[in-house]
Amino acid sequence: MSRLITIIFSIFATFTSVAVSSPKNIILLIGDGMGYAEIALTRAYEFNGDEGLFIDTMKNSGSVIVKQLMIDDPSKIEFAGESASGGTTISTGNRTSSGRVAVRAEDGAHYKTILEEAQERGFKTGLVTTSIITDATPASFAAHAQNRYCFIQSSGACNTHNDTPIIEQMLDHNVDVMLGGGYNLLRASDAEGSTIKKKAENLGYTIVTERQNFLDLKQGTKTLGVFSNGHMPVEWVGPGGKGADLVKVDDNRVVIFPEAAVCEINPSHEGMPRLEEMSKFALENLKNDGAGFFLMIEGASIDKQAHIAKPCGTIGEMLAFDRTIRIAVEFAKEHGDTAVIVTADHGQATQVIYKPETYDGSPIRRDLIPGLYQLLLTKGGHELGAYYGTNNINDQSHTGVNVPIYTYGMDNAEDLMGVIQQTEIYGAMKEFLFN
Numbered sequence: 344m345s346r347l348i349t350i351i352f353s354i355f356a357t358f359t360s361v362a363v364s365s366p367k368n369i370i371l372l373i374g375d376g377m378g379y380a381e382i383a384l385t386r387a388y389e390f391n392g393d394e395g396l397f398i399d400t401m402k403n404s405g406s407v408i409v410k411q412l413m414i415d416d417p418s419k420i421e422f423a424g425e426s427a428s429g430g431t432t433i434s435t436g437n438r439t440s441s442g443r444v445a446v447r448a449e450d451g452a453h454y455k456t457i458l459e460e461a462q463e464r465g466f467k468t469g470l471v472t473t474s475i476i477t478d479a480t481p482a483s484f485a486a487h488a489q490n491r492y493c494f495i496q497s498s499g500a501c502n503t504h505n506d507t508p509i510i511e512q513m514l515d516h517n518v519d520v521m522l523g524g525g526y527n528l529l530r531a532s533d534a535e536g537s538t539i540k541k542k543a544e545n546l547g548y549t550i551v552t553e554r555q556n557f558l559d560l561k562q563g564t565k566t567l568g569v570f571s572n573g574h575m576p577v578e579w580v581g582p583g584g585k586g587a588d589l590v591k592v593d594d595n596r597v598v599i600f601p602e603a604a605v606c607e608i609n610p611s612h613e614g615m616p617r618l619e620e621m622s623k624f625a626l627e628n629l630k631n632d633g634a635g636f637f638l639m640i641e642g643a644s645i646d647k648q649a650h651i652a653k654p655c656g657t658i659g660e661m662l663a664f665d666r667t668i669r670i671a672v673e674f675a676k677e678h679g680d681t682a683v684i685v686t687a688d689h690g691q692a693t694q695v696i697y698k699p700e701t702y703d704g705s706p707i708r709r710d711l712i713p714g715l716y717q718l719l720l721t722k723g724g725h726e727l728g729a730y731y732g733t734n735n736i737n738d739q740s741h742t743g744v745n746v747p748i749y750t751y752g753m754d755n756a757e758d759l760m761g762v763i764q765q766t767e768i769y770g771a772m773k774e775f776l777f778n
Contacts, residue, residue: 366466366635367776368681369457370626370671373433373480373639374664375426376646378690378744384654384729385661387695388606391723397669398685401749405760407768408745409689412440417448423743426646427491429688429765430483434458436769444479444488444509451489451504457772458484461637462516464777468636469520469625470513473575473618473660474643476523476567477509480688484639486512495531495539507534514543514567520628520638522568522621524575526552543567554616557624563631568621576611577644579659583607586653587715587731597706600698603720603727606655618642619667626674635680637776640667649691650739652715654729657693668749675752682753682775686768687746692739694730 374381386396394400411428413419417440424432431439431446435454439446445454458468470481477486477494489504496508510528513521529540529550543550548567551557557568582604591599622640629636642664648656668685675681699711714732721727733740748768750756758771 365680366633368630368636368675368678369638369772369776370675370681370683371433371637371639371772372642372664372668372671372683372685373430374642374645374661374685374687375474375480376649376689376691376741377642377661377664377687378693378742378746380693380695380744381645381649381657381661381691382747383695384693384727385658385665387727388658388719388721389662391721391725396665397672398665398747398749401668401672401685401751403750403753403756403760405748406745406762407686407748407765408762409743409765410438412438412448414440414442414448423741424689424765425741426479426688427483430480432765433686433688433768434484436766436773438766442489442491444482444486444491445484446487446489453487456484457769457776458518458637458639459516460773461635461776466635466637466776467519467629468516469629469638470518470522471520471618471621471625471638472523472641472643473577473663474523474641474647475525475528475573476521476569477513477525477528478523478574478643480641480643481521481523481639482509482513485516485518488512495528496533497531510539511542514539514546514548517546517565519636520566520625522557522566522570522616522625523643524569524571524573526569527572528569554614554620557616558620560624562627564628566624566628568616570615574644574647575615577609577648577656577660578612578617578663579606579655580609581606581653581655581717585717586648586651586655587717587729588652590709590712590716592709595706596709598709598712601718603718605720606658609656609659618663619670622667622670626671630678635776640671642667646691649693649731651737652692652717652731652739654693654717654719672751679752682772683751684748684753684759684768684772685750686748690742690744690746692731692733692742694732696728696730697726698728
């Protein structure tokens, strides 16, 4: 009798394990440099500061503490992050130092990434970005390097630690879909003396470099899409392509405030696939065989435009990223068993201000606005000041602010609510995807 009970229990346990092990998917969206200020800037410009972004509708949210380790002494902490260290923390649950991709700060030992773990379990995988495909964020999921700029064999960045070029590692990982910038990578030599283009083709990739050819691809195609020489052009620019600048002053060094400007469509973006188009393709491609998938989507130039103090560029990229978040959530609602996680790798330098005040009513002089300033005219006709003051050269520094996190469809959503450490994102993804 006891043996019969054991057999029945065994059959029930087997049935139960099959029943609960249906494939799951994660769509991880990383807004590079998407701090609260970049979101506020976009909301102010497009919606006069009212709720209007899709992420404003996502009720499961939290605040992420970002830290990285010092390069010279990894036992010490730096309280501002960057893309390689932030990407590594999200992809592996381990902190590292600036410029390192999925490796230990102390000795360069490899950390296994969530993408690698998903592949080991038979999941399909994808990486979508508006940066060059080898940039730090996508690389931190499918490569390991002590120098984030070791893109190709001929790069001097590969010599500092004898890293294997990131593009070769990413191809060898056989990620099912990789989309972004970087067709200059195709001409580079690989370790076998051939070219990256030939290596990709030998691994079964269909290579596309034009938007229309990309849109015509059949679902299920193993795809390497590279649509620009380096980073993809942004959707919006400031008037005449200009960004924030030092304010002008009169002979008495009293500030002459500029006229409020309107953002413009970037003509260089014409012919580029949009982030939402690339993301739609990846989602439809990865869901085909029902194996479950892990997809990382990056809005890369939210950060890159803040670096060069161009608020219109940041706004346009933030809006594109927000549209893509909507697509991801709609996919999750339609297909089920899909978690959407939206976060950032680090904060950026943007500040939303109006005009400095002088409490005694004296004129506003140049020394009250030492950084870079641009006055924009919002869609509703209001003045919006964007200010950058973290560096006196045209490469603004990251800031150590908390960054947001939003989720949809997670069984364990509460794990990523409230104030959390960035290291906790990896564990929550792993728990959802594999358990």
